[in-house]
Amino acid sequence: MNYIQGQTALDEEEKEGLLISTITTRAELDEFEQLNIESAIEWTLHKKLKKEQLLSESFVKKLHQKMYGNIWKWAGKFRKSEKNIGVNYYLISTTLKILLEDCLFWIDNKVYEPEVIAIRLKHRLVSIHCFPNGNGRHSRLMADLNRIDPLIAFAQS
Known part of the structure; x- marks a missing residue:
């Protein structure tokens, strides 16, 4: 696979994790991933999660x-290799825990507006780079969920 500048390259073991053997081009991979992402977005629309659930390691992975x-x-599994971006792989869980606890603090103490919390969450989550790939799209969806979550709006009132 060819990578666009700025994309995180997969190591050989990660590439072997492709479940659909008929994918041969980047365009095909992008299409399959987009369909899966749309399904995940639909899944989130049917979830009513408390902020503590939404801002948990288990939800990030799920x-x-x-x-x-x-x-x-x-x-859904944290990366086990070093990348051109992100914390050392063995620090992912700890660094993520700090971020999620910070987010809960910001919400509970009305430190920032909901949009600012979402931006800060997205930025720090993508900089941790929890997974072998898909971190940008994942962090944007996490930010969207936290920005529109009614519990955050409630915390602002």
Whole structure:
């Protein structure tokens, strides 16, 4: 696979995690991933989660798995290799926990407007780079969920 500048390259073991053997081009991969992401978005629309559930490691992993689980074996599992971006792979869980706790604090203490919380969450989540791939799309969906979540709006009142 060819990567566009700025995309995170997969190592050989991660590439072997492709579940659909008929995919031969980047365009085909993009199409299958987009269909899976749309399904994950629909899944989120039927969820009523408390902020503590939404801002948990288990939800972060579950959302990634829903977004890429029909495409990649490693979907929803933290990366086990170093990348050109992100924290060291062995620090992912700890760094993510700090981010999620910060987010809960911002909400509970009305530190920022909901849109600012969403932006800060997205930025820090993508900079952690939890997964082998799909981090940008995953972090944008996490930010969207946190921006529109009624609990955040409630915390602002």
